[in-house]
Amino acid sequence: MKAKKRTTIYDIAEKLNITASSVSRALNNSSHVNEETKKLVLKTAAELNYKRNILASNLRKGESKTIGIVVPRINQNIFSNVIAGIEETTYSKDYNLIICQSNESHEKEVKSVNALINQHVDCIVISVAAEGSDYSHLQNVIDHGIKLIQFDRVADDLETLKVLNDNHQASLEGITHMIEQGYKRIALLEGPQNLDIFRQRKQGYLEALKLHNLPIINELIIENAWTKELGADATRKLLNLPKPPDAIFASTSDFSALGVLEVATSMGIKVPSELGILGYSNEPFTELTSPSITTIDQFSHYMGKTIANLYFQESENKESPIVPRTISVKPKLIIRASTSRRSYK
Structure with missing residues (x-):
């Protein structure tokens, strides 16, 4: 037809x-x-x-009233909530969103960014994929006169508007809490160290150990354990050590922490009395597991609203050049059963 x-x-x-x-x-x-x-x-x-044709009409006015968003995974709490926060703010101003996910692929991220440039979006909001260290595609956004706002995972050397968590402080507070609960051999499941957020979380972990005069044990630090499956594999390795850890900080995500919990349960290890577990991101399932998982809330919905408001503030100053700056959102430690060791003694 x-x-x-x-x-x-x-x-x-x-x-x-x-x-x-x-x-x-x-x-x-x-x-x-x-x-x-x-x-x-x-x-x-x-x-x-x-x-x-609204797009054509807007383009004649020098704008598309469209914002492109590129995230690693739409189904992760931080990214879905950031998108929701942006949409809540932009909807009232008749803006449309185009949402892309990289699935942690640098190649897919580059293609998504280029597609958004070709669609003449007014702004691109991005949290970069774990893969890759070449961010020339993001410089291309700036060269096209399109506003660029980075959040959570960012290209460090690219001077743009950024909305970040204080990952160092959050990790420091989380490890301090575990030490106060009596844990002494705390393992770290770390994310890709090419990304600043995972370096900051590791630094917070190391600082907390030093502040409390606990040794840094290299065999308790596992690289790139940032998915549920990798978290589970890392946990099996750790718990089979001659001197296994009494706590694990899954600094990458709650999915990794879930992998820790499942392995501990399968091995008959009691949580939190024999093993403490700390995750990151406050995924909804962390309240529902048994025991519930202590985690760090990134206030991602608020981050999304902050990103949108930052864009509109900059849009009002059309004559002034954008001054790169970083807005920090303070995360919050959410204490649940998986680290509440004192109450279980």
Whole structure:
């Protein structure tokens, strides 16, 4: 079946025997068109089922009223909540969102960013993938005059607007809590160290151990254990050591912490009396596991609203160049059963 041809202002003009420019002015409620003509144009447009091309109209005004978002995984709590926070703020201003996920692939991230550039979005909001260290595609965004806001995972050397958590402080507080609960051999499941957020979380872990005069034991630090499966593999390795840890900080995500909990349960290790578990991100399931998982809330919905408001603030100052700056959102330690060792003695 042949698709029906889209009605244009030229179709309306032809039916009314007037110019297309007159139709355009009438549809835009111009004072240069009399009321009778406006009513006739609107009536005919409705009869012909005319739909305005909002994107083309906005582009003529120098904007698309569209924001592109690129995240590693849409189904992770931080990223879905950031998107929700952005949408909540942009909806009231008639902005549209185009959402892409990289699935942690640098190649897919580059393709998504280039596609958004070609769609003339006004702004690109991104949290970079774990893969890759070449961020020339993000410089390309800036070179095209498109606003760029990075959040959570960022290209450190690229000077842009950034919205971040204080990952160092959050980890420091989390490990301090575990030490106060009596844990002494605390293992770390770390994320890819090419990303600043995971370096900061590791630094917070190391600082907490030093502040409490606990030794840094290299065999208790496992690289790139940042998924549920990798977290589980790392936990098996740790718990089979001659001197296993009495606590594990899954600094990468709660999914990794879930892998820790499942392995501990399968091995008959009691949580939290024999093993403490600390995750990161406050995924909804952390309240529902048995025991519930202590985690760190990143206030991701608030981060999303902060990102959107930052964009609109910058948009109001069209004549002034964007001054790169970083806005920090303080995370919060959520203490649950998986580290509440004192109450279980």
